[in-house]
Amino acid sequence: MLFFLKIIAYVLLLFLAILAGGFVYTRWQSAKIAHRYPNIGQLTDVGGFRMNSVHWLRPETADLPPLVFIHGASGNLRDQMTAFLDPLKTRAEMLFVDRPGHGYSERGGLENLTPDGQADAIARLMAAKGIARAIMVGHSFGGATVAAFALRHPDKASGLLFLSPATHPWNGGVDWYYHLATMPVIGPIFCNTLVAPIARMRIDRVIPGVFHPNPVPESYIDAAAIPLLLRAGNFRNNAFDVANLLAHVQRTQPRYREITAPTIVITGDRDEIVYEELHSRGLKRDIEGAELYWVRNLGHKPDYVATDLAITAIERLSGRDVNLMEVVRAVERRATQV
Numbered sequence: 001m002l003f004f005l006k007i008i009a010y011v012l013l014l015f016l017a018i019l020a021g022g023f024v025y026t027r028w029q030s031a032k033i034a035h036r037y038p039n040i041g042q043l044t045d046v047g048g049f050r051m052n053s054v055h056w057l058r059p060e061t062a063d064l065p066p067l068v069f070i071h072g073a074s075g076n077l078r079d080q081m082t083a084f085l086d087p088l089k090t091r092a093e094m095l096f097v098d099r100p101g102h103g104y105s106e107r108g109g110l111e112n113l114t115p116d117g118q119a120d121a122i123a124r125l126m127a128a129k130g131i132a133r134a135i136m137v138g139h140s141f142g143g144a145t146v147a148a149f150a151l152r153h154p155d156k157a158s159g160l161l162f163l164s165p166a167t168h169p170w171n172g173g174v175d176w177y178y179h180l181a182t183m184p185v186i187g188p189i190f191c192n193t194l195v196a197p198i199a200r201m202r203i204d205r206v207i208p209g210v211f212h213p214n215p216v217p218e219s220y221i222d223a224a225a226i227p228l229l230l231r232a233g234n235f236r237n238n239a240f241d242v243a244n245l246l247a248h249v250q251r252t253q254p255r256y257r258e259i260t261a262p263t264i265v266i267t268g269d270r271d272e273i274v275y276e277e278l279h280s281r282g283l284k285r286d287i288e289g290a291e292l293y294w295v296r297n298l299g300h301k302p303d304y305v306a307t308d309l310a311i312t313a314i315e316r317l318s319g320r321d322v323n324l325m326e327v328v329r330a331v332e333r334r335a336t337q338v
Contacts (some may be wrong), residue, residue: 027278101237268298
């Protein structure tokens, strides 16, 4: 009996040593990540907490209305900014936001556990920046936030652009680590000890799966500051977002028929992250007048692989007479040649 008690004690000590090592590594890694990817935005009080954003002021050559970009899960404002700032910086006022609890934005209250609260926070941020109305652009999880924004602040949305959106109920749930990260007590321990060392080893293998079958742009991970997710607080906030999304879209999807803003959806037939047959086609069905552009051999990142198509869609939402199908065919030719 004493022998078995000793074995248990040794195993427990080893486990505690692993947790302690993971905690030290996580703190060191978080500081290293923050140093490598410092905040490039500005923190703005939006009612009890601060949101981070980069506000590109309207240039004299602008020919488009204001644009607000909302990133997806596991991301931050640099993701959309890297894709869209350069091609649009002479054409529009732009607001790139860190959703509450992501990047350098503070989390705020419990209302920010769902896209509803996050949409309200973005509306307050727009008001603080003097943006009365804008075309709202959302990628992946950001699509759910754009849909919530259109329902809760219809007067502020002049158009909606959904890029591989996650907006509708699906069968099944989410990966186990999202649930583990959101558990009381265990969740903070997991995020503060084991996430950083495990995720750091996997990040180079995960990103190609997000872009598949399209190639990952050179230096994407650094340009989009993806490692910011590996900080314990960011990872746990992201886990809550993902874990709560299904219940949110189950509750909200029946109301999409109330959306009246001009809407364009861009999706790919090879998206293995968000299934277009549920979400993108669902938006086409639920929002009257919505246009769906379905691109062959395109994965989950039309913001990077089909940036020109997204910009043409923005032009369409701003009232221009443009031929999106012509751009779709050009994107398909490029994707097929890679």
